[in-house]
Amino acid sequence: MRLELVKRGNPSKTLRFFSPLIGLALAVFTGAIMFAILGKNPLEALYVYFIEPLTELWSVHELLIKAAPLILMGAGLSICYLSNNWNIGAEGQFIMGALAGSIFPVLFTDMQGPIVLPLMLTFAIVGGALWAGIPALLKAKFNTNEILVSLMLVYVAELILDYLVRGPWRNPAGMNFPESVRFHQFARIPELMPADGRANWGFVIAILVAIALWVMLSRTLKGFEIKVLGTSPRAGRFAGFDAKKMVFFSFLIAGACAGLAGIIEVAGASGQLRPIISPGYGFTAIIVAFLGRLNPLGVIVAGLVLALTYLGGEAAQISLGLSDKVARVFQGALLLYILACDTLIHYRIRFVPTPKAQGSAADV
Amino acid sequence: MSDATLILIQAVLLTISTAATPLLLAAIGELVVERSGVLNLGVEGMMVMGAIGGFIGMIVTGNPYIGAVVGVLFGMALSLLFAVLTLTLATNQVATGLALTILGLGLSGLIGEPYVGRSAVRMPVLNIPGLTDLPIIGRLLFGQDLIFYISIALIVGVAWFLFRTPSGLKLRAIGDNPQSAHALGIKVIRTRYLAVLFGGACAGLAGAHLSLVYTPQWTENMSAGRGWIALALVVFASWRPFRILAGAYLFGAVSIGQLHAQALGIGIPSQFLSALPYLATVIVLVLISQNRRLTLINTPASLGKSFVPDR
Numbered sequence: 001m002r003l004e005l006v007k008r009g010n011p012s013k014t015l016r017f018f019s020p021l022i023g024l025a026l027a028v029f030t031g032a033i034m035f036a037i038l039g040k041n042p043l044e045a046l047y048v049y050f051i052e053p054l055t056e057l058w059s060v061h062e063l064l065i066k067a068a069p070l071i072l073m074g075a076g077l078s079i080c081y082l083s084n085n086w087n088i089g090a091e092g093q094f095i096m097g098a099l100a101g102s103i104f105p106v107l108f109t110d111m112q113g114p115i116v117l118p119l120m121l122t123f124a125i126v127g128g129a130l131w132a133g134i135p136a137l138l139k140a141k142f143n144t145n146e147i148l149v150s151l152m153l154v155y156v157a158e159l160i161l162d163y164l165v166r167g168p169w170r171n172p173a174g175m176n177f178p179e180s181v182r183f184h185q186f187a188r189i190p191e192l193m194p195a196d197g198r199a200n201w202g203f204v205i206a207i208l209v210a211i212a213l214w215v216m217l218s219r220t221l222k223g224f225e226i227k228v229l230g231t232s233p234r235a236g237r238f239a240g241f242d243a244k245k246m247v248f249f250s251f252l253i254a255g256a257c258a259g260l261a262g263i264i265e266v267a268g269a270s271g272q273l274r275p276i277i278s279p280g281y282g283f284t285a286i287i288v289a290f291l292g293r294l295n296p297l298g299v300i301v302a303g304l305v306l307a308l309t310y311l312g313g314e315a316a317q318i319s320l321g322l323s324d325k326v327a328r329v330f331q332g333a334l335l336l337y338i339l340a341c342d343t344l345i346h347y348r349i350r351f352v353p354t355p356k357a358q359g360s361a362a363d364v
Numbered sequence: 365m366s367d368a369t370l371i372l373i374q375a376v377l378l379t380i381s382t383a384a385t386p387l388l389l390a391a392i393g394e395l396v397v398e399r400s401g402v403l404n405l406g407v408e409g410m411m412v413m414g415a416i417g418g419f420i421g422m423i424v425t426g427n428p429y430i431g432a433v434v435g436v437l438f439g440m441a442l443s444l445l446f447a448v449l450t451l452t453l454a455t456n457q458v459a460t461g462l463a464l465t466i467l468g469l470g471l472s473g474l475i476g477e478p479y480v481g482r483s484a485v486r487m488p489v490l491n492i493p494g495l496t497d498l499p500i501i502g503r504l505l506f507g508q509d510l511i512f513y514i515s516i517a518l519i520v521g522v523a524w525f526l527f528r529t530p531s532g533l534k535l536r537a538i539g540d541n542p543q544s545a546h547a548l549g550i551k552v553i554r555t556r557y558l559a560v561l562f563g564g565a566c567a568g569l570a571g572a573h574l575s576l577v578y579t580p581q582w583t584e585n586m587s588a589g590r591g592w593i594a595l596a597l598v599v600f601a602s603w604r605p606f607r608i609l610a611g612a613y614l615f616g617a618v619s620i621g622q623l624h625a626q627a628l629g630i631g632i633p634s635q636f637l638s639a640l641p642y643l644a645t646v647i648v649l650v651l652i653s654q655n656r657r658l659t660l661i662n663t664p665a666s667l668g669k670s671f672v673p674d675r
């Protein structure tokens with residue numbers, strides 16, 4: 001028996017919708033097997049992982065806190081991937097955005113008032129975009145591989161953050177802990193419903209940005225340009241689209257989104273800088289982008305799903321003693337399943353008996 | 365030169381070589397994969413799986429050589445997953461490679477949890493009587509562990525295979541134009557499977573070197589970006605095996621140099637020194653990619669593109 005791919009005449013619309021759901025189902029099934037191997041009751045573990053976090057209001061608030069950066073970065077990365085620009089350094093752009101935005105509450109502590117937060121958001125957007133601008137510039141100017149450069153800059157950004165919170169930005173009154181000062185009230189993103197939970201306006205911002213990017217992609221010429229240059233660079237050239245400008249455009253958008261996500265994280269839930277400010281959001285956002293079909297509206301749903309894996313991972317660690325690494329494995333498996341299922345959109349899969357004589361394969 | 369200086373130079377060269385060997389192994393494997401037209405960005409994931417596989421194998425059997433074999437098998441298992449997805453199911457190679465890295469980092473962390481903090485038996489040094497005692501280069505070339513000798517043999521072997529054998533020619537043809545190769549009756553998918561598995565084995569061995577030789581213990585994410593640097597080395601080497609050797613030792617020297625600078629405390633914050641290997645990678649990539657002629661001649665023309673045989 002051999003597996004053969006047969007190209008479909010037209011990509012299947014039904015499967016385009018269902019393939020991420022099939023992928024998700026397969027990943028959940030794999031998760032159940034993994035729980036069983038780890039010696040837990042799979043059904044109970046699945047309940048703790050995926051259902052329980054949704055049964056309490058405060059927990060739903062936590063979900064929104066984790067979903068905000070994933071949605072923002074996933075939506076930005078979708079623009080990159082649609083235009084065939086492989087930015088995998090959102091994690092670094094997230095950190096640099098958080099650092100640029102934190103300049104005000106950390107260095108200019110005297111500066112208070114309602115102007116601070118808008119300044120922080122602006123600086124974070126610029127900071128993230130500039131950091132993403134480095135691989136874009138190198139790709140456009142020297143044809144340097146953007147995948148490797150953007151990834152290398154993640155490590156550099158992590159080290160810069162580490163240096164700052166242990167060195168010049170360390171809280172002088174913080175008992176030598178590697179932390180910045182706690183942000184003052186004007187530098188914090190307000191909570192949505194403080195009576196019920198910690199979720200803040202960052203989630204609303206994320207949704208608005210995703211919708212704006214969706215409008216751009218589906219309703220404007222720019223969106224068309226992104227898709228044409230991504231699927232057929234040659235056709236794009238004939239249409240007069242500039243591939244080099246697109247490198248900058250897509251990277252800067254993704255970097256701006258990641259920078260915004262970074263400041264939302266530190267000025268929202270955490271309220272200060274620490275040596276590690278992200279549990280790998282920038283890499284999980286890659287999965288979010290693919291699970292969301294590279295469509296910013298799909299990314300909103302996908303961001304909530306992946307946020308649930310973080311939250312469920314924490315819950316399972318506390319109540320079942322399961323390792324927090326389980327969430328990473330689940331996320332990696334999920335992306336692999338989605339990619340495999342995507343094949344079904346463009347190809348029919350056929351099992352053919354291994355032919356004894358090569359010449360007898362007469363059917364086309 | 366005094367004896368003390370000689371011994372110091374020898375020691376420094378040895379540490380550089382130890383830092384370079386995992387990069388070299390992972391890069392030479394990936395070079396073969398990319399020469400066949402497949403871009404596997406999962407090197408980091410396969411490497412870290414090789415590290416935990418090697419460590420578990422060593423702890424369970426007490427034998428570092430069996431450990432190394434287990435590491436190789438772990439790397440190959442992950443690369444098989446990549447091959448099934450990208451070759452049989454024609455998935456996007458970049459995205460699949462990323463998924464492989466995410467999965468490998470998570471899985472190794474999960475199965476490695478009980479092994480954190482345990483110490484390993486370092487793979488023994490194999491001396492060659494007479495040659496090992498040569499000044500300076502004696503211990504560097506003839507006084508190392510088995511994985512070092514394998515790494516050098518692989519460079520020579522891959523160079524010979526790619527450019528001196530019919531199979532190597534076929535593999536390169538597949539990397540440049542799988543359609544034509546297929547039309548000529550060359551088994552494109554089968555060859556690519558073998559290339560990807562070879563790359564997985566090399567990355568696995570590189571990981572095993574980390575946990576059995578470089579720092580004989582298991583820590584989470586212990587590959588620390590080396591898989592990505594190996595990917596950059598392949599570009600740096602413009603897909604030529606012997607340039608991998610030069611590149612790996614150059615990077616080994618940079619990473620050892622920054623460690624020594626940190627130990628000496630030369631007044632530069634340690635984080636900036638730690639960033640040097642990553643920045644050096646970026647700079648090297650820029651310098652190489654500027655040379656269009658060099659990259660155009662050597663880049664496999666179909667690198668990263670899926671191939672579905674139309675029977």
